[in-house]
Amino acid sequence: MRGRPAGRIADEIVGRPGRIALAFLVVTVLLAPGVALMETEPGTEPFTEAVPEADALEQVTLRFEPTFGPDEPTTQIIQYEERNALSREALSTQLRVVEQLRDREELRVIETTSPAGIVAAELDPTADTTKQKREAIEGATQSDLEGAIRAASDDPVFTSIVSEDFSPEAGEASAAIVVTTHAIPAGDEVLIDLQHDVTETVEGVDRRLLVFGSGIVEAEFRAIIFDSLAIVIPVAAVVILGLLLAAYRDPFDLALGLTAIVMTVVWTFGVAGYVGLPFNQMLIAVPILLLAIGIDFGIHMIDRYREKRIEGRSIAESMRTTAANLLVAYGLIAGTTVIGFGANVTSELQPIREFGVVTAIGMIFTLLIFGIYLPAAKVWLDRRREALALPEFDSSPIAGGESTLGRWLEAAAIPARTAPVAFLLAALLLTGAAAGYGAGVDTTFDVDDFLPAEEQPEYVHYFPGPMQPSEYTITRSINVIEDEFVAGEEDTITIHLRTDMTDDDALRRLVRVEENPPDSFVEVDGSAQSQSILVPIALAAEENPRIAVLVSRNDRTGDGIPDRNLDAVYDEVFDSEYGDLAREYLTEDRDETRIIISVRSEATTEEVTEDARAFVNRYRGEAVATGQIIINQSVAEEIFDTAVESFFGAIIVDGIFLILLYWILTRRASLGLLALLPIAVTVALLTATMRVLGIPFNALSTTILAISIGLGVDYTVHFTHRYHIESQSTDDPIEAIETTLRGTGGALTGTMLTTTLGLGSLVLAITPILGQFGLLTGLSIIYSYLTAHLLLPSLVVVLERIRG
Known part of the structure; x- marks a missing residue:
């Protein structure tokens, strides 16, 4: 499957390798300063900026200034x-x-x-x-x-x-x-x-x-980002370095692969820095993801080139064939991965959009660097090695010859050889069960997800000095405030009501509305426990006899709630010692008021939000329910919507993309469809695993479905692309499958082990959200590897039978 553009690029690679490699290195030097220009954007505020309830709370804060105003930290x-x-x-x-x-x-x-x-x-x-x-x-x-x-x-x-x-x-x-x-x-x-x-x-x-204080919070959020990187990157580097050395078995090839990985990260964050994209918690995962794809591309390029060299071909011919073939596969993978990651730009949440943009940019650079720079540098290097008679190292393919790994990989073809239809039916039943169970995964958004544990885990004490995390107080402070002090924002919701509060019946309506409250509200004597303008009125009447007389004179029912001449009552209360408190609940123009309602601490954010949204319909006027509980739930809902929309958007667009390109390149559109089926199984297994482990969709794990598509396509396209090439030289699909499993499967095995363990280092991060993300990404890679190797052989055999 050597397309004309890929062939021309391959000719340039082997014709002018030195110039190409030098050009890429020059671009790297130019982009490197951009990395230093990236500013950190810690905290969770960017997640809430697009949520209407957050805007409402900001308006409440501005209209009803607390004792300590926003300009006085x-x-x-x-x-x-x-x-x-x-x-x-x-x-x-x-x-x-x-x-x-x-x-x-x-x-x-x-x-x-x-x-x-x-x-x-x-x-x-x-x-x-x-x-x-x-x-x-x-x-x-x-x-x-x-x-x-x-x-x-x-x-x-x-x-x-x-x-x-x-x-x-x-x-x-x-x-x-x-x-x-x-x-x-x-x-x-x-x-x-x-x-x-x-x-x-x-x-x-x-x-x-x-x-x-807010400065302490921001400083520690920044420290969390850098401390996590300081732990994860060295561990990942050591693991990946060791596994890459085992995969390449040649220090020169290892150096090329590592150089390409570093260039990919520099290009990606250099461009992000130049265009002004900030670095937030979500972007910690980007270098790891680029490592995952880059390692795969690098191992495949070197391994396929070695296969050709073992056949006795020259450096130029081996790399020309390898690059021409793999550029097509890399293009398919990069295109679908960009779509998968780019689907996150539809999210209403800024950090998720930025994550989608940066990862999509990174994938394009991964294609260029590993598809053009790496083969050019490899040709230049091998020619220098031959000219200088440098020592040779092990240059055999990972699963070549009669290796044990090769035999194990061939065993994946057994179901395809014996009972492919029965095997696929069993897989279909398993997928359906997993998808049904996984549909019950929770969705959450909580600041605690971004915070380190109050007590740091024991393993951090074994790290050398530069990897030791800072001492954090934010988690302990938040826990003390929540545990020791009177219920705050976490146990209340705020109603912002726009209505004429001078109407005779205005205050009495506030009381009537709160009768028979929803189950999630705290109930006292049949009404919701609340704080409103009635509180400073009652306090002022208790302390000031003149105000008490005024309230009593304008209370026609005798229940302590004035129901006429409210303007005069408000004026007296505003001029009293409780005036500042009154301004926290009522504006000077009497057109807006704030009601704070206590909610049960054991109620879920979903229950509170649902009840609050229904409750505001009781008010006469324009009422909006807000507060941190509702904001968090709104962000959680947007996270879930993002996960679902980005997954279905990516899978549909990727499907169309693969089917069209496979038709254009091979006249076999069905191979594009086959490349998507194992990914659906992977997603079903992954969501079921999330529910089993109690891992919800959160601010970072919401991207895991799109990432699963990006990583899954990497495995399935490599398999189907190699199978098509091998099927050109044999009429026996099993023979073509076994050759594919032995060749591409060996490179995929090296990739899977390296990236799984490398990404697995995220579990050492000091925040729960990163640890969960590392675990899920590692599982996604394993599931993608297994479904590609176990399902695609049977799918290919059934497809060939249908084709006759």
Whole structure:
């Protein structure tokens, strides 16, 4: 199957190998600076940017500014101890931390909020400085201290920054938070350095304290990316180097193969850097995928060339035939793989789109480098070796002659020789069962997937110094906040309601809507547990007799909810000490309001989201349900849609592509169809395995179906392409199959072992999402290898019988 373009390219390769190799090396040098231009984009925010619920939450944040506005970033110092976090010593420590932070001008601390500061104000209202507050704490009697803590318990700010187990009577809490506000823009890059300095300052006072903030999160997300690469790449390099040495058995060929792999990575990320694509967690997998395809192409090129050389052909003739044939196969593989990976550009999620673009670019470069540069460099090198009489090494094909591997590979033809139809029927039943079971795979999106474990696994301690990961606090901080403090975003949803809140019935409607809530909502006395503008109204009425009279006078039913003259009520509450709290629930123009509803912690995100979307239909006006739970579920739904759409889109387009090209090149369109069937089996087996292992579709594993197509086509096209070539010289399909299994099957075996173990190194990554991805990709390669070798022989035999 030597097409004319491939033949002309092969002629150029053997005619001017030195010039071609030099040109590729020059391009590599030019693209290399682009790698350094890539910026990291850590975190999960890019996944949520296209989700409508995330836009809604952003609007809520802007319209109902919290106590600490978006332009004033905060740092939280978490005091988490087994003993009492409200003891004299603990409160004194909080104030010593605040004192140290305020003394450092570069930290730009403009405000601090701490349990110790609130308690000190109860003890001595005249204490203005942090030092005076600390003296008030340290000089108070134990009974006065306990009385001040009980008095502070009436302050909602105090209760929000002490743990949920706070006991006013005992004056005890297991954890507390000190909040510091900084006078710098929230999005400023300096925030990372600033919070690093905060960490150093806090650790100088007490190393048991945890520092948490957006700068810490971003810095640790970046460290996670580079630490994962620092572990995975060296391990993968050692494994791949060893297996490639066994596959090539020639240091010169090994050097060529490794050079081509490095060039592929440099070209891919060099172009990505020049066009401004950022490096995120998903792109960690790209170098590994390029290794997988590149190793396959390299082994096939060298192995097929050796087959021709053993037949006694010259360097030029051997490479001309090899390159002409394999360029066609590589073109088919690259085309279908680009379609498979490129199908991800249809996703609404930015990181998945970028993953699809970068991997598609990488595949095109893999085709060019391994299809043109590698054979040209091999011809140039072998001619120099002959001219200089350099030593010869083992240059036999991997499964050539009467090797044990060759005999084992031929055994894959036994079902095709004995009972191909029965074998295919059994495979069909297995595929159907696997596909039905695999359809139940879960889909999730959770920030925890991107975070390292709180305690690092033992094996990392055996790595040498440069491979040792950093110390992370983000996971521990998040766990402490979720476990110790009052339910936050993870246990609530937010309703953004646009309606005229001055209507007499506006507040009463809020109450009526919450009656008989859905099962996933927290229910109190038959209504949903919620926070709305009714909270500051009630608090203001309790503290201010004049507001209490105003509310009572405008409450015609006597239930404490005003139902007329609401504008006047709002004005009084906004002017009261609870005005800031009221603005968190109602806008100044009275046209928008926010309702926060508690949900059951045991309810699934899917249940909460479904109930919330139905619940907003009860409101009169324009209501949108949002919150982190709903955003995560929306991203999960988009992940699933991406997985399904990219798979079916890729399989359909790839099918058309292969059928047309096989018809054009061989007049056998059926071979293109055969190349797709084992991939369908692979996907069915893979999804069933995911469900068995409890691995869901997540931000990274959603690409595994498209990747399975890309990697699976690699195996099936090599087989069908080689079979077509061998079938030209024999009328016996079994003989052509056995030759294909022995020749191409040997190279595929080397490829499978190398890439599976190389990709398997991802399981050592320090984040669960990468470990799962490495496992799934390794399984995808194994399944692709097995289905290609076991199913294609029987499919080919049945096809030949149908053709007569």
